[in-house]
Amino acid sequence: MPTEYDAVVVGSGPNGLAAAITLARAGCSVLVCEANAAIGGGARSANLTLPGFVHDVCSAVHPLAAASPFFKTLPLERFGLEWIQPEIPLAHPLDNGFAACLYKDLDFTAEQFGRDSSAYRRLMDPLARNWEDLAVEFLRPMLHLPRHPITLARFGIPAICPATLLAKFLFRDEPARALFAGIAAHSFLPLEAPVSSAFALVLSLAGHVVGWPIPRGGSQQISNALADYFRELGGKIDVNHRIQTLNDLPKSRAILLDVSVWEFLRIAGDQMPPRYRRRLESFRHAPGIFKIDYALSSSIPWRAEVCHRAGTIHLGGGIDEITTSEREVAREKIPERPFVLVAQQSLFDETRAPRGQHTLWAYCHVPFNCGSDMSDQIESQIERFAPGFRNCIVARHKASATDLGRSNPSLTGGDISGGAVNLMQLIARPILSSNPYRTPLPGVYLCSASTPPGGGVHGMCGYHSARAAQRGIFAKH
Numbered sequence: 001m002p003t004e005y006d007a008v009v010v011g012s013g014p015n016g017l018a019a020a021i022t023l024a025r026a027g028c029s030v031l032v033c034e035a036n037a038a039i040g041g042g043a044r045s046a047n048l049t050l051p052g053f054v055h056d057v058c059s060a061v062h063p064l065a066a067a068s069p070f071f072k073t074l075p076l077e078r079f080g081l082e083w084i085q086p087e088i089p090l091a092h093p094l095d096n097g098f099a100a101c102l103y104k105d106l107d108f109t110a111e112q113f114g115r116d117s118s119a120y121r122r123l124m125d126p127l128a129r130n131w132e133d134l135a136v137e138f139l140r141p142m143l144h145l146p147r148h149p150i151t152l153a154r155f156g157i158p159a160i161c162p163a164t165l166l167a168k169f170l171f172r173d174e175p176a177r178a179l180f181a182g183i184a185a186h187s188f189l190p191l192e193a194p195v196s197s198a199f200a201l202v203l204s205l206a207g208h209v210v211g212w213p214i215p216r217g218g219s220q221q222i223s224n225a226l227a228d229y230f231r232e233l234g235g236k237i238d239v240n241h242r243i244q245t246l247n248d249l250p251k252s253r254a255i256l257l258d259v260s261v262w263e264f265l266r267i268a269g270d271q272m273p274p275r276y277r278r279r280l281e282s283f284r285h286a287p288g289i290f291k292i293d294y295a296l297s298s299s300i301p302w303r304a305e306v307c308h309r310a311g312t313i314h315l316g317g318g319i320d321e322i323t324t325s326e327r328e329v330a331r332e333k334i335p336e337r338p339f340v341l342v343a344q345q346s347l348f349d350e351t352r353a354p355r356g357q358h359t360l361w362a363y364c365h366v367p368f369n370c371g372s373d374m375s376d377q378i379e380s381q382i383e384r385f386a387p388g389f390r391n392c393i394v395a396r397h398k399a400s401a402t403d404l405g406r407s408n409p410s411l412t413g414g415d416i417s418g419g420a421v422n423l424m425q426l427i428a429r430p431i432l433s434s435n436p437y438r439t440p441l442p443g444v445y446l447c448s449a450s451t452p453p454g455g456g457v458h459g460m461c462g463y464h465s466a467r468a469a470q471r472g473i474f475a476k477h
């Protein structure tokens with residue numbers, strides 16, 4: 001059979017589309033095969049509750065997309081992508097009525113912390129000033145010769161620390177400690193684990209440098225803009241096309257898989273050399289999530305005024321409470337008072353809900369593949385900081401960790417990170433190599449969040465994988 005395409009990409013998530021664009025820009029003919037009826041994987045929107053309410057099915061808030069060195073090179077605005085910056089990226093209310101905030105302005109953020117302000121400045125300021133150099137270092141495989149070793153070391157030393165240890169060592173009061181712990185909890189690691197601080201640092205720095213923006217009209221707009229640009233470059237996308245084995249694909253010089261390690265094992269495990277297969281089989285999942293989307297009759301009655309001006313809200317009280325709930329999840333227990341992440345997009349984007357009404361996106365961490373309904377626990381946490389919240393609920397859409405796994409083969413067990421991001425799997429993702437995208441199967445590359453730099457909508461896994469594939473494709477020409 002003659003070669004039909006230079007490359008076939010399986011999966012149209014942000015990494016699949018990033019890989020497809022990278023190759024199409026290099027002059028390759030590229031086909032994308034997507035299992036779902038809609039493109040976008042973890043960056044999609046849908047009417048999950050009632051007519052007129054637009055919900056983000058997965059990703060909602062996009063510091064990493066805004067910071068992505070690859071996305072910056074794309075003309076996505078020309079294809080309708082418009083970023084909205086909520087006035088405050090993040091607020092973290094506490095029981096005493098105060099809410100610690102991550103403001104875009106670093107000094108303003110530091111000032112709210114009183115006697116912790118100079119510690120906050122000392123930690124963040126030098127890193128924020130070197131953000132561009134830093135981003136190049138950590139948005140790629142860990143095994144590489146650093147171009148900015150001093151900047152990287154300055155980041156690496158605090159980043160490797162457990163978040164509880166670093167926060168309690170640096171800060172004396174609850175607001176700075178709680179804010180840091182909540183952001184570190186994005187790692188899905190117990191906060192006593194090494195590298196949990198890395199997440200707090202990267203996401204806080206991104207907040208100061210590029211903000212935590214949301215796309216007007218919903219996350220689907222990111223995928224639509226990527227897909228439209230890809231089509232303009234001559235690319236083709238087939239939807240409703242789930243790949244069961246690599247033999248299902250048309251003949252091509254390269255295959256790039258925007259699928260998790262576990263889906264890769266399902267599709268091609270029997271063709272892998274045993275050593276490589278065993279390595280993938282030992283790759284560990286992150287915990288799962290329980291997600292809930294609301295249609296609301298009004299905005300949320302937050303007690304702390306700043307919460308009305310923030311795009312994202314972290315609910316979990318102080319550092320000790322967050323540490324306990326994350327530890328419970330890591331031990332496969334259901335937390336009674338889970339740490340809850342909330343996004344209130346419709347406060348800043350009127351396209352998301354009918355006039356005067358609102359959407360709310362929320363999730364909490366749960367054990368891997370947990371089928372439990374966590375809506376009571378989530379609503380209790382919201383009520384705690386916004387009394388009267390339950391009276392605003394018009395409709396709910398719930399998805400347990402098990403449901404999420406069924407909806408997208410890349411979200412097995414509700415793991416939204418493409419595999420745990422512990423120290424080991426940060427370095428060996430999914431294998432220890434300076435080119436972890438290449439697999440032992442000739443011409444087959446992995447390009448999903450199971451490769452470096454990992455989860456989030458940034459397209460960097462797809463970009464690096466495509467660069468590796470490009471070398472293979474042109475060598476064969």
Ligand SMILES: Cc1cc2nc3c(=O)[nH]c(=O)nc-3n(C[C@H](O)[C@H](O)[C@H](O)COP(=O)(O)OP(=O)(O)OC[C@H]3O[C@@H](n4cnc5c(N)ncnc54)[C@H](O)[C@@H]3O)c2cc1C
Binds near residue numbers: 289291454
């Ligand atoms: C609920 C939730 C909330 C999130 N919140 C955020 C957030 O606010 N900000 C952020 O930056 N990130 C967030 N994320 C993470 C982000 O969505 C993912 O890290 C990102 O989408 C990973 O991109 P990807 O391209 O690697 O994989 P995915 O986006 O998962 O895309 C994989 C695609 O491959 C397709 N596929 C899989 N197997 C096959 C097959 N056999 N044949 C054909 N197609 C296949 C899937 O249908 C899917 O479309 C969230 C994720 C979830 C689930």
